[in-house]
Amino acid sequence: MDLLLQFLVNGVVIGVFYALSALGLTLIFGLMRVVNFAHGDFYMLGGVLGWFVTERLGLDFFSGLAIVAVVMAAFGWVIDRVLIERVRDQGEEAGILLTIGLSIVIANVALLAVGTAPLKVASPVSEAPLLLGPVVLTRGRVVALVIAALLVVASHLLIRRTTLGRAMRATFQDPMAARLAGIRTERVYASTFALGTTLAALSGMLLGSIYSAQVSIGGTVSLKAFVVVILGGMGSFPGAIAGGLLLGVVEALWGGYISTNLVDLVGFLLVIVLLLFRPYGLFSLRAERA
Amino acid sequence: MTFERNGLLMLGLAALLVPLAVHDQYLIHLGVMVLFYAVLATSFNLVTGYVGEFSLGHTAFLGIGAYTAAILSTRYGLPMWCTVPLAGLVSMLAGLMIGAITLRLQGPFFVIVTLAFSEALRLIADNWVALTNGPMGIAGVTPPVWIAHLDNVHATQAFYYIMLGIAAVTVYFAYRFVYSSAGRAAVTVRESRYVAQSIGIWPFAMAMQAFVLGATLAGVAGGFYAHYISFVGSDLFGFAFMATMIIMVLVGGKGTLLGPLVGALLVTVLQEYLREAQELRLTLFGIFVILIVLFLPRGLMGFVAARRASRKTARDDLATRKTLHGGAR
Numbered sequence: 001m002d003l004l005l006q007f008l009v010n011g012v013v014i015g016v017f018y019a020l021s022a023l024g025l026t027l028i029f030g031l032m033r034v035v036n037f038a039h040g041d042f043y044m045l046g047g048v049l050g051w052f053v054t055e056r057l058g059l060d061f062f063s064g065l066a067i068v069a070v071v072m073a074a075f076g077w078v079i080d081r082v083l084i085e086r087v088r089d090q091g092e093e094a095g096i097l098l099t100i101g102l103s104i105v106i107a108n109v110a111l112l113a114v115g116t117a118p119l120k121v122a123s124p125v126s127e128a129p130l131l132l133g134p135v136v137l138t139r140g141r142v143v144a145l146v147i148a149a150l151l152v153v154a155s156h157l158l159i160r161r162t163t164l165g166r167a168m169r170a171t172f173q174d175p176m177a178a179r180l181a182g183i184r185t186e187r188v189y190a191s192t193f194a195l196g197t198t199l200a201a202l203s204g205m206l207l208g209s210i211y212s213a214q215v216s217i218g219g220t221v222s223l224k225a226f227v228v229v230i231l232g233g234m235g236s237f238p239g240a241i242a243g244g245l246l247l248g249v250v251e252a253l254w255g256g257y258i259s260t261n262l263v264d265l266v267g268f269l270l271v272i273v274l275l276l277f278r279p280y281g282l283f284s285l286r287a288e289r290a
Numbered sequence: 291m292t293f294e295r296n297g298l299l300m301l302g303l304a305a306l307l308v309p310l311a312v313h314d315q316y317l318i319h320l321g322v323m324v325l326f327y328a329v330l331a332t333s334f335n336l337v338t339g340y341v342g343e344f345s346l347g348h349t350a351f352l353g354i355g356a357y358t359a360a361i362l363s364t365r366y367g368l369p370m371w372c373t374v375p376l377a378g379l380v381s382m383l384a385g386l387m388i389g390a391i392t393l394r395l396q397g398p399f400f401v402i403v404t405l406a407f408s409e410a411l412r413l414i415a416d417n418w419v420a421l422t423n424g425p426m427g428i429a430g431v432t433p434p435v436w437i438a439h440l441d442n443v444h445a446t447q448a449f450y451y452i453m454l455g456i457a458a459v460t461v462y463f464a465y466r467f468v469y470s471s472a473g474r475a476a477v478t479v480r481e482s483r484y485v486a487q488s489i490g491i492w493p494f495a496m497a498m499q500a501f502v503l504g505a506t507l508a509g510v511a512g513g514f515y516a517h518y519i520s521f522v523g524s525d526l527f528g529f530a531f532m533a534t535m536i537i538m539v540l541v542g543g544k545g546t547l548l549g550p551l552v553g554a555l556l557v558t559v560l561q562e563y564l565r566e567a568q569e570l571r572l573t574l575f576g577i578f579v580i581l582i583v584l585f586l587p588r589g590l591m592g593f594v595a596a597r598r599a600s601r602k603t604a605r606d607d608l609a610t611r612k613t614l615h616g617g618a619r
Contacts, residue, residue, distance in 0.1 A: 104576030
């Protein structure tokens, strides 16, 4: 029973980060309809940059986080304006191929720059364990968890309450009508892509402070983010969060009770089963059939 | 149609003659790999290019075929002429099963679920040690006895001709499929699902035919690969093979029969050529892919087809103008 609680808590911790990176992807994949295979590499870049600014430049964690956010937002904006914009109306394949190419480039440039070794992002607080009854947590995890939760709330507010957020929602409902109403949709697309990139990168940096960042992780992270987005329903915020938590908890339980080798299989099985029975995800906004 | 048929025949003839001119084992090995990838790309193109559903899980069938051949050969000692068709058969059954599940979905959902299947299979291949020998892979898959007796160059040449035979059969099947009423129906589904349904085409059945045919051909290629390389590992299910296949089809031009063959030739040679650049190799490869998408979105054959079409229109215009002038005089 004690172990069960510990597994659940571990699952929730991982799940929050799955949710955060999937929020980024639900914007890019669910709303913009770019099947973004470079998403995991944005996540990886966040971790590597985080390591660079905290360990190499010696900044503290929070200013490092801010720098990573700004740099990655700019990076996402440029990627969208230079590359994604050119294939916007050409269907999925062009986007898939483009982002696969991008992913190969990012992963290999990062490999040349920092090598394959795991890189530890400096943690904001000491790694002292916290005992909550039978459950063990470290302070670093709690802080990272709180930051992740704040980021989720912040992006929710950004989309629901600001002018930019309203422009985004208008654009994804009907780009033509949005343009007629005077919204510069190309900027909205670029901002959305930048926001998605930033969320992935921050998730990578936060998780890098708990475990470590690794250059080769991109592909796995992309796949898991896709799994979470599909579990939750395309473009759905609550769906991405619920999907992330679900995947994290199920993986932790599977790893704890069944087999640690096949943990990565869980997500794929979940997606296959889900699409058979609820092809539009758990929480889709529109009842959109696959 | 005639352009495509003549092109295919000429490529086949050239491929037949290559080993007569080339005696370097490495170059012949490259030839074998080109043919192997040509089969893979052609089989992938059947679903992607003609039905228009982007299957990212096509490596599932390559891997299933390769593992089938490897297991049958090392455990039960079956010869190659037996294992390769059986590899195709097992892949076909897997194609029927996976297709029945995934083809109910379309667009991005289909893309991700097919990918989920191949990743799940990769994890199973890595973990079901009793069957697949786990991450160690299956080594020592033997070539046929008569090839084992030949010296290196001739053995590679023999494999080259076997692979050429498989490629010829593959292209023949693909050609017959594409220019049959089923193939045309598949293209209708690709161009407009609603139109297809309204004239009585059942999209699922069309997609299924192409999917199963593609799976079978990929399985046969996998079976051959197991015997040629003599080692099978779970990387066959991995994304690297998938990316190579996608790039070949899109560089060559999807929805054409010549495209994947040209793409297989170009990309294999390019990958070898980029070995010189060592660490920069993959980076350059990625940049190359991005440039292709941006500047040659319909692939090389798409470009050629567009040129031919515009020249034909120009010629027709000229002819029309001449007749009109003639009529006026």
